[in-house]
Amino acid sequence: MKKYFLSFLTAVISLFVWQITVMGFNIEAWILPSPSRIFVAFWQSRALIFYHLIPTLIEAVIGLTGAVFISIFIAIFMERYYAFQKIIYPFLIISQTIPFIILAPLLTLWFGFGLPPKIIIISLVCFFPITINLFDGFQGVDSSILRLLTSMGASQKQIFKLVKLPASLPSFFSGLRIASAYSILGAVVSEWMGADRGLGILLIRSTKSYLTDRVFAVIGIITLLSIFAVLLVEIIARILIPWHYYKLKIRK
Amino acid sequence: MTMKKAQKLEIKDLSVTFESEIIKNISLKVEDREIISIIGPSGCGKSTLFNVVSGIIKQNKGLIKINGLEEKKRQGKFGYMFQEPLLFPWLKVLENVMLGFEIKGIEKKQAKIEAVYLLKKFDLFEYANLYPNSLSGGMKQKAALLRTIAFNSDILLLDEPFGLLDAITRSNLHLYLLDIWKKLGLTIIFTTHDIREAIFLSDRVYVLSKKPATVIDCIKINLSRPRKISDQTSKKFVELEKKIISLL
Structure with missing residues (x-):
């Protein structure tokens, strides 16, 4: 806890300076509301924010889950079939240079304003970091370990189950950590294309009504949600692969 | 008439070539419950020898017998251990x-x-x-x-098993290995570039040349067992050490 103290202090001071500045210069609330005002706005519209938070969260969870399944499937196929790896790898890289958000209007055209186009967008945004990290995890297994298992007469299937799968878990979770933050972002942005509920919609509506304090409140909630998603992945990882964190601790 | 007991492991005229010749006509025999060490300069092909014997890579020439039978598929027939614990x-x-x-x-x-x-x-x-x-x-x-x-507790192939350890830990592990060897009746072949380690543990030491590896000599270690750390300062021990140094 001690090592975070200075960062925490910096955050508190920044908020304080912000508050003083707004009050001191009489800045109008629709341009820059003070932190205290933002908090009041949050508290007053908490039921509304919660109402819009639910669909965003559902989209993010389904989209991320979809991305995890797609990633596991592609990564295992790439690992298993060298030809598939050769063919698909360039596409994977190129797909990352496409900002998937630009596909949103097209997907809306095809799938309407409901859940499906949003889930597709989120999965597209999230699958890359998971796939690449998982695949790198498979590839990064110590070649001596593979030699050892070959000398024992282990089959490819045994090697995969006994070594590659467990060895790749740490990098799988690094990918998932990044993807979990993307999933919230993806959900919010995909709602801009059309929806009647969601934090993205609330954000747009509040902007159009010049409710700047509520805009800040929603931004704050989205940020917290992303942080929470990353923390959740971190906690799951610490439960499932305790041995990995043990290693990090020893190295210090 | 007595039947001659088959060797635990016999390697006959083994040669391995990749881009260049790595192993050239190596022959060696290992009796049941013997400890054999293979010593040679770094990079001379000791690890390649083990990779071939254990069946990870194929030889170009020569045959390998285990318990008197020629074995072409040798995966799983040895307990193979590397320098890193893995x-x-x-x-x-x-x-x-x-x-x-x-x-x-x-x-x-x-x-x-x-x-x-x-x-x-x-x-x-x-x-x-x-x-x-x-x-x-x-x-x-x-x-x-x-x-x-x-x-596998039949034949162990240990590839520089103590190479990464400090001297004190290493001699601790020497005694540990000898204890296991005695209690379980193992046959052990190990590589090293530490002459004292080779003498201290082995019944016989095969000395290999630089690449391509060939057997220069096989030295019998006539020190009594059980061996103690203090044996390493005995006259006999030092003479064996000198002899092997002169070969390398």
Whole structure:
């Protein structure tokens, strides 16, 4: 806890300076509301924010889950079939240079304003970091370990189950950590294309009504949600692969 | 008429060539329960020799007999151990040793019973539930040795097994290995570039040349067993050391 103290202090001071500045210069609330005002706005519209938070969260969870399944499937196929790896790898890289958000209007055209186009967008945004990290995890297994298992007469299937799968878990979770933050972002942005509920919609509506304090409140909630998603992945990882964190601790 | 007992391992006229010739006409014999060391300059092809013997790579020429029978498919016939312990960091010490039994095809329940027995017999049971990364280098290598034995306790191929350890840990492990060898009746072949280690542990030392590796000489180590650390300062020991140095 001690090592975070200075960062925490910096955050508190920044908020304080912000508050003083707004009050001191009489800045109008629709341009820059003070932190205290933002908090009041949050508290007053908490039921509304919660109402819009639910669909965003559902989209993010389904989209991320979809991305995890797609990633596991592609990564295992790439690992298993060298030809598939050769063919698909360039596409994977190129797909990352496409900002998937630009596909949103097209997907809306095809799938309407409901859940499906949003889930597709989120999965597209999230699958890359998971796939690449998982695949790198498979590839990064110590070649001596593979030699050892070959000398024992282990089959490819045994090697995969006994070594590659467990060895790749740490990098799988690094990918998932990044993807979990993307999933919230993806959900919010995909709602801009059309929806009647969601934090993205609330954000747009509040902007159009010049409710700047509520805009800040929603931004704050989205940020917290992303942080929470990353923390959740971190906690799951610490439960499932305790041995990995043990290693990090020893190295210090 | 007495039947001549078959050698545990016999290598005859073995040659290996990749881009260049690495091993040239190596022949060697290992009797049951012998400890044989193979010593030679770094990079002379000792590891390649083990890779061929264990069946990971194929030879170009020569044959390899195990218990008197020529074996073409040799995977699984040896307990093979490397310089690095290569324990699986995601498995506890006990599970790592169990893995040796499990790959051999023994079911989990029985594997656990046998792994616990091994750990208890060779003083590692108190570490059974720790992850390898919390062990010292010497402890890791002891655990790796037990995993190797769990997989195959007939013939061990140890490729510079103590190469990464400090001198004190190393002599501790020498005694540990000799204890296991005696209690389980193992046949051991190991490579090293440490002459004193070769003499201290072995019944015979094969001295290899630079690449391409050939057998320069085979030195019989006529020191009595059980051996003690203090033997390393005896006159006989020092003479053997001088003899091997002169060959290298």
